[in-house]
Protein backbone atom coordinates (compact mmCIF):
# COMPACT_ATOMS: atom_id res chain seq x y z
CA UNK A 578 0.00 0.00 0.00
CA UNK A 579 1.29 3.47 -0.92
CA UNK A 580 0.72 6.08 1.78
CA UNK A 581 1.09 9.85 1.30
CA UNK A 582 1.71 11.67 4.56
CA UNK A 583 1.01 15.43 4.69
CA UNK A 584 2.40 17.73 7.35
CA UNK A 585 3.41 21.36 7.57
CA UNK A 586 6.84 22.44 6.25
CA UNK A 587 6.81 26.14 5.37
CA UNK A 588 3.70 26.55 7.51
CA UNK A 589 5.92 25.86 10.57
CA UNK A 590 7.80 22.82 11.91
CA UNK A 591 6.49 22.89 15.52
CA UNK A 592 4.87 19.43 15.23
CA UNK A 593 7.74 17.53 13.63
CA UNK A 594 8.04 15.12 16.60
CA UNK A 595 4.40 14.07 16.15
CA UNK A 596 4.94 13.70 12.39
CA UNK A 597 7.78 11.30 13.20
CA UNK A 598 5.58 9.25 15.50
CA UNK A 599 2.84 9.06 12.83
CA UNK A 600 5.22 8.15 10.00
CA UNK A 601 6.88 5.44 12.15
CA UNK A 602 3.43 3.90 12.63
CA UNK A 603 2.38 4.38 8.99
CA UNK A 604 5.44 2.42 7.86
CA UNK A 605 3.94 -0.67 9.51
CA UNK A 606 0.99 -0.46 7.06
CA UNK A 607 2.82 0.26 3.79
CA UNK A 608 5.31 2.45 1.97
CA UNK A 609 5.30 6.09 3.06
CA UNK A 610 6.16 8.11 -0.06
CA UNK A 611 6.65 11.44 1.76
CA UNK A 612 8.79 10.33 4.68
CA UNK A 613 10.90 13.51 4.31
CA UNK A 614 8.02 15.56 5.82
CA UNK A 615 8.84 13.95 9.20
CA UNK A 616 12.61 14.51 9.06
CA UNK A 617 13.80 16.76 11.87
CA UNK A 618 16.65 18.09 9.64
CA UNK A 619 14.08 19.52 7.18
CA UNK A 620 13.62 23.18 8.08
CA UNK A 621 10.87 25.67 7.23
CA UNK A 622 12.84 26.45 4.07
CA UNK A 623 11.73 23.11 2.64
CA UNK A 624 13.60 21.08 0.05
CA UNK A 625 14.27 23.87 -2.47
CA UNK A 626 18.06 23.55 -2.56
CA UNK A 627 18.11 19.75 -2.73
CA UNK A 628 15.57 19.45 -5.56
CA UNK A 629 16.62 22.54 -7.59
CA UNK A 630 13.24 24.19 -7.67
CA UNK A 631 9.65 24.48 -6.56
CA UNK A 632 8.29 23.00 -9.80
CA UNK A 633 10.20 19.77 -9.22
CA UNK A 634 8.78 19.48 -5.68
CA UNK A 635 5.24 20.16 -6.91
CA UNK A 636 5.48 17.68 -9.81
CA UNK A 637 7.01 14.93 -7.67
CA UNK A 638 4.40 15.37 -4.95
CA UNK A 639 1.51 15.34 -7.46
CA UNK A 640 2.91 12.12 -8.98
CA UNK A 641 3.15 10.58 -5.51
CA UNK A 642 -0.36 11.76 -4.67
CA UNK A 643 -1.76 10.05 -7.81
CA UNK A 644 0.12 6.87 -6.90
CA UNK A 645 -1.17 6.80 -3.31
CA UNK A 646 -3.86 4.52 -1.98
CA UNK A 647 -4.42 6.67 1.08
CA UNK A 648 -3.53 10.17 2.31
CA UNK A 649 -2.91 10.74 6.01
CA UNK A 650 -2.59 14.39 7.03
CA UNK A 651 -1.68 15.95 10.37
CA UNK A 652 -3.62 19.22 10.06
CA UNK A 653 -3.13 20.87 13.46
CA UNK A 654 -0.38 23.22 12.26
CA UNK A 655 -2.04 25.19 9.42
CA UNK A 656 -0.21 24.83 6.09
CA UNK A 657 -1.14 26.08 2.62
CA UNK A 658 0.69 23.14 1.05
CA UNK A 659 -1.23 20.56 3.11
CA UNK A 660 -4.55 22.28 2.28
CA UNK A 661 -3.63 22.20 -1.42
CA UNK A 662 -2.62 18.53 -1.29
CA UNK A 663 -5.90 17.65 0.39
CA UNK A 664 -7.93 19.55 -2.20
CA UNK A 665 -6.13 17.76 -5.04
CA UNK A 666 -6.56 14.41 -3.25
CA UNK A 667 -10.33 14.99 -2.88
CA UNK A 668 -10.52 15.70 -6.63
CA UNK A 669 -8.67 12.40 -7.26
CA UNK A 670 -11.24 10.59 -5.04
CA UNK A 671 -8.55 9.26 -2.71
CA UNK A 672 -9.08 7.88 0.79
CA UNK A 673 -8.16 10.71 3.16
CA UNK A 674 -7.63 10.63 6.91
CA UNK A 675 -7.00 13.98 8.66
CA UNK A 676 -5.76 14.16 12.24
CA UNK A 677 -6.30 17.25 14.41
CA UNK A 678 -5.30 17.93 18.03
CA UNK A 679 -7.93 20.06 19.84
CA UNK A 680 -5.38 20.55 22.68
CA UNK A 681 -3.68 23.08 20.34
CA UNK A 682 -6.70 25.35 20.97
CA UNK A 683 -6.77 26.10 17.25
CA UNK A 684 -9.92 25.86 15.21
CA UNK A 685 -9.60 23.61 12.16
CA UNK A 686 -10.62 25.20 8.83
CA UNK A 687 -14.21 24.44 7.83
CA UNK A 688 -12.83 23.53 4.38
CA UNK A 689 -11.14 20.53 5.98
CA UNK A 690 -13.58 19.61 8.77
CA UNK A 691 -16.54 20.24 6.47
CA UNK A 692 -15.12 17.88 3.82
CA UNK A 693 -15.61 14.88 6.15
CA UNK A 694 -18.16 12.55 4.54
CA UNK A 695 -17.75 9.77 7.12
CA UNK A 696 -16.36 7.47 4.46
CA UNK A 697 -13.77 8.46 1.87
CA UNK A 698 -12.78 11.65 3.69
CA UNK A 699 -12.50 11.42 7.48
CA UNK A 700 -11.38 14.00 10.04
CA UNK A 701 -10.47 12.76 13.49
CA UNK A 702 -9.72 14.75 16.66
CA UNK A 703 -7.06 13.06 18.75
CA UNK A 704 -4.62 13.35 21.64
CA UNK A 705 -0.99 12.53 20.95
CA UNK A 706 -0.90 9.40 23.15
CA UNK A 707 -3.77 7.75 21.23
CA UNK A 708 -2.54 8.36 17.68
CA UNK A 709 -1.15 4.84 17.14
CA UNK A 710 -4.38 3.13 18.25
CA UNK A 711 -6.41 5.48 16.04
CA UNK A 712 -4.25 4.61 13.02
CA UNK A 713 -4.59 0.88 13.78
CA UNK A 714 -8.36 1.26 13.79
CA UNK A 715 -8.45 3.31 10.56
CA UNK A 716 -6.17 0.95 8.60
CA UNK A 717 -7.97 -2.16 9.85
CA UNK A 718 -11.21 -0.81 8.34
CA UNK A 719 -9.47 0.35 5.17
CA UNK A 720 -7.83 -3.05 4.62
CA UNK A 721 -11.16 -4.79 5.19
CA UNK A 722 -12.64 -2.65 2.40
CA UNK A 723 -9.72 -3.59 0.14
CA UNK A 724 -10.24 -7.32 0.81
CA UNK A 725 -13.87 -7.05 -0.27
CA UNK A 726 -12.87 -5.15 -3.40
CA UNK A 727 -10.31 -7.85 -4.27
CA UNK A 728 -12.85 -10.64 -3.69
CA UNK A 729 -15.30 -8.75 -5.95
CA UNK A 730 -12.67 -8.24 -8.67
CA UNK A 731 -11.61 -11.87 -8.47
CA UNK A 732 -15.21 -13.02 -8.91
CA UNK A 733 -15.69 -10.57 -11.78
CA UNK A 734 -12.56 -11.76 -13.61
CA UNK A 735 -13.36 -15.45 -13.20
CA UNK A 736 -16.89 -14.78 -14.44
CA UNK A 737 -15.72 -12.69 -17.44
CA UNK A 738 -13.03 -15.30 -18.24
CA UNK A 739 -15.78 -17.93 -18.38
CA UNK A 740 -17.81 -15.79 -20.84
CA UNK A 741 -14.82 -15.29 -23.15
CA UNK A 742 -14.05 -19.05 -23.04
CA UNK A 743 -17.63 -19.83 -24.08
CA UNK A 744 -17.29 -17.39 -26.97
CA UNK A 745 -13.72 -17.62 -28.35
CA UNK A 746 -14.50 -15.06 -31.09
CA UNK A 747 -15.55 -12.47 -28.51
CA UNK A 748 -13.43 -9.33 -28.31
CA UNK A 749 -14.51 -8.85 -24.71
CA UNK A 750 -17.60 -7.97 -22.74
CA UNK A 751 -20.45 -6.19 -24.42
CA UNK A 752 -22.17 -3.15 -22.86
CA UNK A 753 -25.34 -4.09 -20.97
CA UNK A 754 -24.08 -7.65 -20.47
CA UNK A 755 -25.87 -9.36 -17.55
CA UNK A 756 -24.30 -12.50 -16.09
CA UNK A 757 -26.38 -15.65 -16.32
CA UNK A 758 -29.42 -14.11 -18.02
CA UNK A 759 -31.21 -15.68 -20.98
CA UNK A 760 -30.46 -12.56 -22.92
CA UNK A 761 -26.74 -13.15 -22.47
CA UNK A 762 -27.02 -16.74 -23.63
CA UNK A 763 -28.81 -15.56 -26.78
CA UNK A 764 -26.13 -12.95 -27.41
CA UNK A 765 -23.46 -15.62 -27.14
Ligand SMILES: O=c1[nH]c(=O)n([C@H]2C[C@H](O)[C@@H](COP(=O)(O)O)O2)cc1CO
Pocket residue numbers: 582583584585586587588589611614622623624625634638656657658659662
Ligand atom coordinates in the same frame (compact mmCIF):
# COMPACT_ATOMS: atom_id res chain seq x y z
O1 LIG B 1 9.84 21.40 0.34
C1 LIG B 1 8.68 20.94 0.35
N1 LIG B 1 8.46 19.62 0.11
C2 LIG B 1 7.21 19.06 0.14
O2 LIG B 1 7.08 17.84 -0.08
N2 LIG B 1 6.12 19.87 0.46
C3 LIG B 1 4.77 19.25 0.56
C4 LIG B 1 4.67 18.11 1.57
C5 LIG B 1 3.90 18.68 2.74
O3 LIG B 1 2.82 17.81 3.08
C6 LIG B 1 3.36 20.03 2.29
C7 LIG B 1 3.80 21.16 3.20
O4 LIG B 1 3.40 22.40 2.65
P1 LIG B 1 3.92 23.79 3.28
O5 LIG B 1 5.38 23.87 2.98
O6 LIG B 1 3.13 24.85 2.56
O7 LIG B 1 3.67 23.74 4.76
O8 LIG B 1 3.84 20.24 0.97
C8 LIG B 1 6.27 21.19 0.66
C9 LIG B 1 7.54 21.77 0.62
C10 LIG B 1 7.77 23.22 0.89
O9 LIG B 1 6.64 24.01 0.65
